[in-house]
Amino acid sequence: MTDHHKTNLMTLTRYVLEEQRGHPDATGDLTIAMNSVQVGCKFVEACVRKARLINLVGLAGNTNVQGEDQKKLDVLSNEMFVNALVASGKFSFMVSEEVDDIVVVPEELRGKYCITFDPLDGSSNIDAGVNVGTIFGIWHLPSGPNATVDEILVPGSEIIAGGYCMYGSSCNLVLTFGNNRVEGFTLDPALGEFILTHPNIRIPSRGKIYSVNEGNSLYWDDATRAYFDSVKFPPAESGRSPYSARYIGSMVADVHRTLLYGGVFAYPSDRKSRSGKLRILYESFPMAFITEQAGGKATTGTQRVLDLVPKNIHDRCPIFLGGADDIADVEASFANNVNWL
Numbered sequence: 001m002t003d004h005h006k007t008n009l010m011t012l013t014r015y016v017l018e019e020q021r022g023h024p025d026a027t028g029d030l031t032i033a034m035n036s037v038q039v040g041c042k043f044v045e046a047c048v049r050k051a052r053l054i055n056l057v058g059l060a061g062n063t064n065v066q067g068e069d070q071k072k073l074d075v076l077s078n079e080m081f082v083n084a085l086v087a088s089g090k091f092s093f094m095v096s097e098e099v100d101d102i103v104v105v106p107e108e109l110r111g112k113y114c115i116t117f118d119p120l121d122g123s124s125n126i127d128a129g130v131n132v133g134t135i136f137g138i139w140h141l142p143s144g145p146n147a148t149v150d151e152i153l154v155p156g157s158e159i160i161a162g163g164y165c166m167y168g169s170s171c172n173l174v175l176t177f178g179n180n181r182v183e184g185f186t187l188d189p190a191l192g193e194f195i196l197t198h199p200n201i202r203i204p205s206r207g208k209i210y211s212v213n214e215g216n217s218l219y220w221d222d223a224t225r226a227y228f229d230s231v232k233f234p235p236a237e238s239g240r241s242p243y244s245a246r247y248i249g250s251m252v253a254d255v256h257r258t259l260l261y262g263g264v265f266a267y268p269s270d271r272k273s274r275s276g277k278l279r280i281l282y283e284s285f286p287m288a289f290i291t292e293q294a295g296g297k298a299t300t301g302t303q304r305v306l307d308l309v310p311k312n313i314h315d316r317c318p319i320f321l322g323g324a325d326d327i328a329d330v331e332a333s334f335a336n337n338v339n340w341l
């Protein structure tokens, strides 16, 4: 890189500030809100990085060297995010995968947004050193400090920001505010700043990878089975080769690869999980928003994910996301085969 790049870094903080300047009516609230998200991600990254060293993984109830009750990493991550987000003064309440009910912010610190997040998605994989991540969505609350939960039980297309932070060999934060722009940042541990490394991510319209837990295929409906058969055993006349199978079992890692390489990631509904497994508000909506803004599509099989309206904050939905042409094939399979939804 030329010196200019080294001394003119596009950090996440600067990017969000410049994004704010692009909106004359912006108040800076989203900039401050995003800074508290960054603090949470940097904290979790530091904990995940040393988790094995200081025995942060494993079941709650262990005691650490100080004899304190050892908190599971996802419990610790949730606490850090809640404290940072509450302190920002920009959220009135929040929805966390780790908390049964909404987390209401003290009245004096309420703001005009709600954030829905999974502080450490895929945490069951940490013991194996697999990439895990934070997933978040930000929603504007029309009633601001007086808002109630019904103001986020709305179509996913109301989402105003979506992102994830993946903790792996490096720490990658991917974010969109809409406008067909998805930006990728990489944490520079020396600076403690997220640096723009993947500007304007666009998902290939067609890829060569499918990503699904085939261990559930016994329970799939005909439409799901027909789609995956079509990429595993392509008809000779299609001239296509079979897709490769890649499934990490950590949504952030599987979606990140799909975003960069193309193909399809799916967690379908099946006879075991009639609504699928992934949660609408803090897994499917943010990832569907990112995928669409990168030029891709996200469907339940029969409808656009972002058209769904959750009834409860922990509702689940089936999801297929990926390049536009690949997802068109999924939709065609659901149009031409029996599915019970």
Ligand code: P6P
Pocket: 121, 122, 123, 124, 213, 249, 250, 251, 252, 254, 267, 277
């Ligand atoms: P399965 C991780 O537990 C998670 O919530 C997602 O990150 C991941 O995509 C999915 O569940 C994996 O579920 O049933 O295939 O192990």
